Amino acid sequence: MSDDSGLWLLLSGPAGATALYWALYRFYRNTDKSHAFERETSIDAKPVTGNDAKVGTITGTQATRIQGDNVGAYRARVRRVPSEARNADDGPPEG
Numbered sequence: 001m002s003d004d005s006g007l008w009l010l011l012s013g014p015a016g017a018t019a020l021y022w023a024l025y026r027f028y029r030n031t032d033k034s035h036a037f038e039r040e041t042s043i044d045a046k047p048v049t050g051n052d053a054k055v056g057t058i059t060g061t062q063a064t065r066i067q068g069d070n071v072g073a074y075r076a077r078v079r080r081v082p083s084e085a086r087n088a089d090d091g092p093p094e095g
Contacts, residue, residue, distance in 0.1 A: 070076055 065071075
């Protein structure tokens, strides 16, 4: 046997890895089948509407809490489902 007979086996590793990577890339990306939004969709540009009214100003964060937070009374926003309504449904209450 000559020394060159095993060279094909050595080169088949990187070649096979490259082929596998390319096949998986094409399968998952579907680059040849994807919708080309920029080419196939026409968008009519319209002027921007609205105003630049100033709503409020915050010049620094001196307060340690956010106004209106519910940290202390977190159950205030949670309401229990009445037992009659719970029994009318066949499943557990949502929430």
